[in-house]
Amino acid sequence: MEISNNKLLRFTTAGSVDDGKSTLIGRLLYDSKSIFEDQIEQVEKTSKRKGHEGVDLALFTDGLRDEREQGITIDVAYRYFTTPNRKFIIADTPGHIQYTRNMVTGASTANAAIVLVDARHGMVEQTKRHIFIAHLLGIPHILICINKMDLVDYSEDRFYEVAAEIKQFITAIGIESGQFIPISALEGDNVVNKTKAMPWYTGDPLLSVLEHIEPDTVDHDLGLRFPVQTALRPQSGTFRDFRGYAGRVEGNEIHVGDEVMVLPGGQLSTISAIDKMGTSVSTAGIGESVVVCIADDIDVARGNMLVSKHNAPRVGNAVRALFCWMDEQPMRPNTKYIVRQCSDEALGIIKGIGYRLDINTLEKLEGAQTVAMNDIFEAEIRFNKPVFTDPYKRNRVTGSFVLIDPGTNRTVAAAMVQ
Amino acid sequence: MNYLDELESEAVYVLREVYAQFDNPVILFSGGKDSIVVTHLAKKAFYPSRIPFPLLHIDTGHNFPETIAFRNDLASGLGCKLLVGSVQESIDKGRVVEEQGKLATRNALQTTTLLDTLEELRIDCAIGGGRRDEEKARAKERFFSHRDDFGQWDPKNQRPELWNVFNGRHFEGEHFRVFPISNWTEMDVWNYIKRENIAIPSLYYAHEREVVWRNGSWIPNSEYLVLDGNERIERKKVRFRTLGDITITGGILSEADTLEKIVDEVSVMKETERGNRADDKRSETAMEDRKRQGYF
Numbered sequence: 197m198e199i200s201n202n203k204l205l206r207f208t209t210a211g212s213v214d215d216g217k218s219t220l221i222g223r224l225l226y227d228s229k230s231i232f233e234d235q236i237e238q239v240e241k242t243s244k245r246k247g248h249e250g251v252d253l254a255l256f257t258d259g260l261r262d263e264r265e266q267g268i269t270i271d272v273a274y275r276y277f278t279t280p281n282r283k284f285i286i287a288d289t290p291g292h293i294q295y296t297r298n299m300v301t302g303a304s305t306a307n308a309a310i311v312l313v314d315a316r317h318g319m320v321e322q323t324k325r326h327i328f329i330a331h332l333l334g335i336p337h338i339l340i341c342i343n344k345m346d347l348v349d350y351s352e353d354r355f356y357e358v359a360a361e362i363k364q365f366i367t368a369i370g371i372e373s374g375q376f377i378p379i380s381a382l383e384g385d386n387v388v389n390k391t392k393a394m395p396w397y398t399g400d401p402l403l404s405v406l407e408h409i410e411p412d413t414v415d416h417d418l419g420l421r422f423p424v425q426t427a428l429r430p431q432s433g434t435f436r437d438f439r440g441y442a443g444r445v446e447g448n449e450i451h452v453g454d455e456v457m458v459l460p461g462g463q464l465s466t467i468s469a470i471d472k473m474g475t476s477v478s479t480a481g482i483g484e485s486v487v488v489c490i491a492d493d494i495d496v497a498r499g500n501m502l503v504s505k506h507n508a509p510r511v512g513n514a515v516r517a518l519f520c521w522m523d524e525q526p527m528r529p530n531t532k533y534i535v536r537q538c539s540d541e542a543l544g545i546i547k548g549i550g551y552r553l554d555i556n557t558l559e560k561l562e563g564a565q566t567v568a569m570n571d572i573f574e575a576e577i578r579f580n581k582p583v584f585t586d587p588y589k590r591n592r593v594t595g596s597f598v599l600i601d602p603g604t605n606r607t608v609a610a611a612m613v614q
Numbered sequence: 615m616n617y618l619d620e621l622e623s624e625a626v627y628v629l630r631e632v633y634a635q636f637d638n639p640v641i642l643f644s645g646g647k648d649s650i651v652v653t654h655l656a657k658k659a660f661y662p663s664r665i666p667f668p669l670l671h672i673d674t675g676h677n678f679p680e681t682i683a684f685r686n687d688l689a690s691g692l693g694c695k696l697l698v699g700s701v702q703e704s705i706d707k708g709r710v711v712e713e714q715g716k717l718a719t720r721n722a723l724q725t726t727t728l729l730d731t732l733e734e735l736r737i738d739c740a741i742g743g744g745r746r747d748e749e750k751a752r753a754k755e756r757f758f759s760h761r762d763d764f765g766q767w768d769p770k771n772q773r774p775e776l777w778n779v780f781n782g783r784h785f786e787g788e789h790f791r792v793f794p795i796s797n798w799t800e801m802d803v804w805n806y807i808k809r810e811n812i813a814i815p816s817l818y819y820a821h822e823r824e825v826v827w828r829n830g831s832w833i834p835n836s837e838y839l840v841l842d843g844n845e846r847i848e849r850k851k852v853r854f855r856t857l858g859d860i861t862i863t864g865g866i867l868s869e870a871d872t873l874e875k876i877v878d879e880v881s882v883m884k885e886t887e888r889g890n891r892a893d894d895k896r897s898e899t900a901m902e903d904r905k906r907q908g909y910f
């Protein structure tokens with residue numbers, strides 16, 4: 197099967213226990229014929245055993261034993277489906293406040309977010325939280341699905357009432373565009389197929405909106421950013437003198453002949469060759485894994501970054517960032533955590549928490565001394581060596597990093613540079 | 615870039631992270647299409663250098679002979695070291711006890727052999743061809759998946775994985791499983807094999823062979839097969855969607871004898887590829903339970 201729209205779309209779904217998120221995903225998979233017959237049979241059997249009427253669509257998405265038993269989603273699960281127009285990757289995340297970190301994880305790679313709202317209840321605290329996290333993680337497209345329209349008699353008035361309330365909120369936090377779709381995941385209205393039950397809605401059903409979204413909203417002057425993963429030196433045969441740097445293009449398109457500056461040293465050189473997995477090419481665009489050779493004999497290693505001289509990242513021993521604490525052990529003050537940013541590693545100490553965010557009211561609480569799992573806070577972090585960063589708003593790769601606890605090796609925090 | 619290029623770039627990025635973050639990684643090589651694709655990606659990731667990882671095969675002893683021949687040719691062609699962990703040896707040493715009865719398989723025994731081999735060779739990262747679309751327990755698997763010093767997976771205590779930052783830090787005795795093609799589906803794998811014209815064992819193409827109808831699929835005749843009273847050997851044109859232990863890997867009736875025909879066939883397939891694997895049919899959480907203990 198050929199897929200006509202060639203770019204894949206990664207989207208995240210956030211929702212609380214009862215707003216029909218699993219049903220929606222089940223519906224997308226089921227109606228787009230992405231579920232195999234043996235999977236349907238298995239879910240039919242389980243539905244019957246649990247005494248549900250018909251097929252419980254939500255069961256398609258519950259993975260681990262505990263989740264199936266409790267009927268909730270506790271971790272990020274990834275789902276895949278394909279239509280003739282596009283390949284999709286869904287990061288399915290739980291909506292509860294104690295799973296904020298999972299929402300953040302799912303949102304970190306998404307190009308679109310689906311936020312589900314129960315038409316009967318309108319905007320609730322969870323709705324705000326989901327929209328806020330999607331915005332915080334820089335997801336370019338936010339789609340608000342007002343679900344369970346069947347339970348409010350497919351009322352146009354109710355839809356616009358809920359939409360207006362949410363619109364006010366998203367404008368207030370600085371989101372420029374949000375799209376609203378009235379759906380019923382249970383009945384299948386406006387999910388894959390356009391419904392006859394809401395003739396007043398003139399827009400497209402959810403799936404066709406997803407099929408036509410432009411995944412990246414690339415700021416075209418990101419500058420050249422090429423974090424070096426590893427140096428390749430085959431030292432044999434025809435490649436005896438070959439020395440290339442493997443990495444992925446994380447900024448502007450690169451070309452043979454481009455001038456580059458090597459960080460941290462600041463030496464200048466030019467790109468002499470680009471090799472794309474065995475093929476010599478003259479350019480490579482954002483997201484492409486390639487090998488870059490430079491004209492001068494400069495010692496370049498993992499953790500270094502090739503950048504443009506006139507549009508370089510910030511190089512500094514401290515940044516202010518928004519953090520999400522992810523570990524069960526609360527943050528320990530004055531602890532040196534391992535910072536992993538692109539291919540580089542440093543040590544970092546969090547100094548001076550600016551504020552902690554109340555994720556329900558979105559109030560900035562100043563004077564916080566401690567932070568624990570699922571807390572989102574703003575703070576300064578000081579590094580033991582210069583680190584090369586961009587503001588997260590400009591570049592989600594060079595603007596993000598994680599903290600690792602050297603005592604446990606666990607990833608304890610995610611950070612977005614301000 | 616189209617979606618296959620995006621998946622390829624992502625997998626190459628992951629393989630390069632493995633090389634940079636671990637001391638002694640291997641590619642778990644089963645001879646199946648997914649591990650063949652991972653090996654192909656590794657070749658591309660490090661070109662013009664050689665693949666910097668040996669291939670490790672956990673050999674149940676119950677193989678399709680074609681798989682073994684293919685494995686040997688591929689490793690020597692790439693100049694890769696081939697390591698073999700033998701389930702038969704684990705049985706001989708008394709590390710595991712062979713299952714009994716008609717439905718006995720060596721599938722579960724592989725876990726012990728795998729963990730013993732990783733420990734013996736001090737391997738700190740085993741790269742696998744697992745995909746998240748294969749099975750529901752795999753849907754929550756990370757790219758970099760931590761294993762404690764008993765080789766166990768704790769699905770409820772996984773490290774968060776954000777953006778493209780992978781944390782492979784580990785203590786002595788622990789290891790990682792890394793899955794570069796996590797985000798690929800069966801269809802993506804086939805489309806990629808077709809695009810790149812990657813050689814795969816002949817078993818994937820439709821061919822005539824002796825089979826027996828058991829549990830809803832065509833099990834190949836082999837010296838290990840124990841027939842039930844009413845079962846009988848037939849000759850059918852079949853192909854295999856996955857390759858595992860010869861005693862449990864069922865074939866499907868098919869006429870698809872070219873890559874084009876296979877891709878067409880897979881795109882209209884109504885059952886999951888693991889639907890023909892007896893090892894997944896044992897219970898609803900069979901895969902999760904095996905994975906927790908250290909299975910692939």
